[in-house]
Amino acid sequence: MSSDFWIDQWLGSPRFQRYVDSAGGDRGDALALYEWNASLSAALLKDFSHFEVALRNAYDKAISSAWKNSTHWLLDPQSPVVVPLWRVKTHSDGLKRGSDINEKNRRQVFRAIDNCGKKNAEAGKVIAELTFGFWRYMTTSAHEKSLWVTYLHKAFSGKPQRSDIDRIIGTVHILRNRIAHQEQIFNLAHEFDPAIVHTEMMTVLERINPEAKARVLASSSVAEVFNSRP
Known part of the structure; x- marks a missing residue:
C-alpha cells in the first residue's frame, strides 16, 4: 500500500486519479494541483458572488422602473x-x-x-x-419578449444582444455549479475556461456598473491564483 494512501481515502481514488493523470503520474504534483484547483475555485466564487448581487439588483431596478x-x-x-x-x-x-x-x-x-x-x-x-439559477434563466430566448425587450435590456449599457448576455451568464452558472460540487475546473472546453469565463463576466458587470467592476477587479485574486498553477 502506498504511504500516501490517505489521499485516496480523503479525496476518493477516481476523483484523485484525474489530477494524477493531469500531473503526468506524479502524486505529489497531483495533490498540489488539487489544492490549486480549490484555491482558484474559491477566488472565482468570491467574484461570482459580487456579480450575482449586481445582476439581481440591476434586474430589480430595470423591472421596477417600468412596473405599473x-x-x-x-x-x-x-x-x-x-x-x-x-x-x-x-x-x-x-x-x-x-x-x-x-x-x-x-x-x-x-x-x-x-x-x-x-x-x-x-x-x-x-x-x-x-x-443564481433563477436570475440566470431570465435572459433565455423564451423570455425574449416578456422580460428582455420589455425590461431587462435597460439593465445593460451599450445595447448588447440578449443572446450574448445569456451565453456569458450561462457559462458563469455552469462553472459556478461545477465549483459548488468541488469538481475539477481546469482543462475544460474553451468556452468554460475559468480565465475566459471570468473575463467575459467582467465585461457584463461593466455594462451593469463600471465602478463595481473596477472595485471587484481591484480586490480579485483570480488572475494571481490562475497564474500560479503548479
Missing part, C-alpha cells in the same frame, strides 16, 4: 416570472406538447416568499432568497 402595479413585481401575481408562459416543444418521441416554461420559476418564487414571511414577505428578502 403598486405591488412589487416579484410579489405581484401578474409578474412575468410567475404567470404561465406556454411554449410548444418537440419531445424525444416526436410529439409536440405545450410546456409552461415559467413553472420552475414560479415554484422558486413562491417558495422564497413562503420562506420570507409569506404575506409579510419583503421584496428585498425574496430577491436575496432566490438562487
Whole structure:
C-alpha cells in the first residue's frame, strides 16, 4: 500500500486519479494541483458572488422602473416570472406538447416568499432568497419578449444582444455549479475556461456598473491564483 494512501481515502481514488493523470503520474504534483484547483475555485466564487448581487439588483431596478402595479413585481401575481408562459416543444418521441416554461420559476418564487414571511414577505428578502439559477434563466430566448425587450435590456449599457448576455451568464452558472460540487475546473472546453469565463463576466458587470467592476477587479485574486498553477 502506498504511504500516501490517505489521499485516496480523503479525496476518493477516481476523483484523485484525474489530477494524477493531469500531473503526468506524479502524486505529489497531483495533490498540489488539487489544492490549486480549490484555491482558484474559491477566488472565482468570491467574484461570482459580487456579480450575482449586481445582476439581481440591476434586474430589480430595470423591472421596477417600468412596473405599473403598486405591488412589487416579484410579489405581484401578474409578474412575468410567475404567470404561465406556454411554449410548444418537440419531445424525444416526436410529439409536440405545450410546456409552461415559467413553472420552475414560479415554484422558486413562491417558495422564497413562503420562506420570507409569506404575506409579510419583503421584496428585498425574496430577491436575496432566490438562487443564481433563477436570475440566470431570465435572459433565455423564451423570455425574449416578456422580460428582455420589455425590461431587462435597460439593465445593460451599450445595447448588447440578449443572446450574448445569456451565453456569458450561462457559462458563469455552469462553472459556478461545477465549483459548488468541488469538481475539477481546469482543462475544460474553451468556452468554460475559468480565465475566459471570468473575463467575459467582467465585461457584463461593466455594462451593469463600471465602478463595481473596477472595485471587484481591484480586490480579485483570480488572475494571481490562475497564474500560479503548479
